[in-house]
Amino acid sequence: MxxxxxxxxxxxxxxxxxxxxxxxxxxxxxxxxxxxxxxxxxxxxxxxxxxxxxxxxxxxxxxxxxxxxxxxxxxxxxxxxxxxxxxxxxxxxxxxxxxxxxxxxxxxxxxxxxxxxxxxxxxxxxxxxxxxxxxxxxxxxxxxxxxxxxxxxxxxxxxxxxxxERRCLQNQEYLMGILFLLLRLPRKYLISLWHALLKLLTKKLF
The missing domain is CATH 3.40.630.30 (Gcn5-related N-acetyltransferase (GNAT))
Structure with missing residues (x-):
């Protein structure tokens, strides 16, 4: 035993x-x-x-x-x-x-x-x-x-x-929710979002 x-x-x-x-x-x-x-x-x-x-x-x-x-x-x-x-x-x-x-x-x-x-x-x-x-x-x-x-x-x-309330997983579930929503967007909107993000980063850096 x-x-x-x-x-x-x-x-x-x-x-x-x-x-x-x-x-x-x-x-x-x-x-x-x-x-x-x-x-x-x-x-x-x-x-x-x-x-x-x-x-x-x-x-x-x-x-x-x-x-x-x-x-x-x-x-x-x-x-x-x-x-x-x-x-x-x-x-x-x-x-x-x-x-x-x-x-x-x-x-x-x-x-x-x-x-x-x-x-x-x-x-x-x-x-x-x-x-x-x-x-x-x-x-x-x-x-x-x-x-x-x-x-x-x-x-x-x-x-x-x-x-x-599963607080210990909230960050993970929040990020997964955002990813899920992004994947549902049409491709043209994702491209526009990407370009806007690049412009924002360029302004921050320069």
Whole structure:
């Protein structure tokens, strides 16, 4: 039976087989060390009956103190959110729903904190991970060109229950709405709009 427990520092010497997967980002040990110490309740590992590490998730939180008013308890005035720093599953234990289970447990912890949303970064070519995140409700918020040096990245977000109006996706939905409207315009209007934009830029620059 799979056992879920808190990720401890000793696990940093056991997870090489997992983190050296081609689609898992390799960070310095100090990165993991700092995250685990700062957010111990947001780091979890799944262990097989024989003690082998099956997978793990390490997360963090961003507490937006700049937006707080008074004692900071007015939830509508803060942008607190969680971040999935890394999720990785041992190749031998994939397709068992383990990644889904770890992600849901992480999201539930942030729900208890009444955070606004959860976000994560993923390689654009990691189609299996993107499919998993979309099945959990995550949306591609923006594309990040050359984010990984040799590959583009996606910033994906999941609005939590407090974000009833999906505020965390508004910028993305606004831009998509504008793009949709532009694509519906006749070609001659698009050309005219482009020329007008060029004239405006020329005046600004010169």
């Amino acid at each position: 799979t056992a879920l427990r808190e990720f401890v520092l000793q696990d940093l010497f056991k997870f090489n087989r997992i983190v050296f997967d081609p689609l898992t980002e390799v960070y310095p040990l100090l990165y993991f060390y700092n995250k685990i110490l700062e957010f111990p309740l947001l780091a979890e590992v799944a262990v097989a009956p024989d003690g082998q590490m099956m997978g793990f998730l390490i997360g963090s939180r961003q507490v937006d103190g700049a937006d707080r008013v008074g004692d900071g308890k007015d939830l509508d005035l803060n942008n607190n959110h969680g971040h999935v720093c890394t999720l990785s599953i041992n190749h031998d234990y994939r397709c068992l729903g383990l990644g889904t289970h770890l992600m849901k447990r992480f999201n539930n912890r942030l729900e208890l904190k009444q955070d606004l949303f959860v976000d994560l970064f993923v390689r654009s070519r990691n189609v299996n991970a993107i499919r998993l995140y979309k099945s959990l409700g995550y949306v591609i918020y923006q594309k990040l060109p050359c984010f990984y040096g040799d590959d583009d990245g996606y910033d994906m977000r999941l609005p939590l229950s407090r974000d009833v």
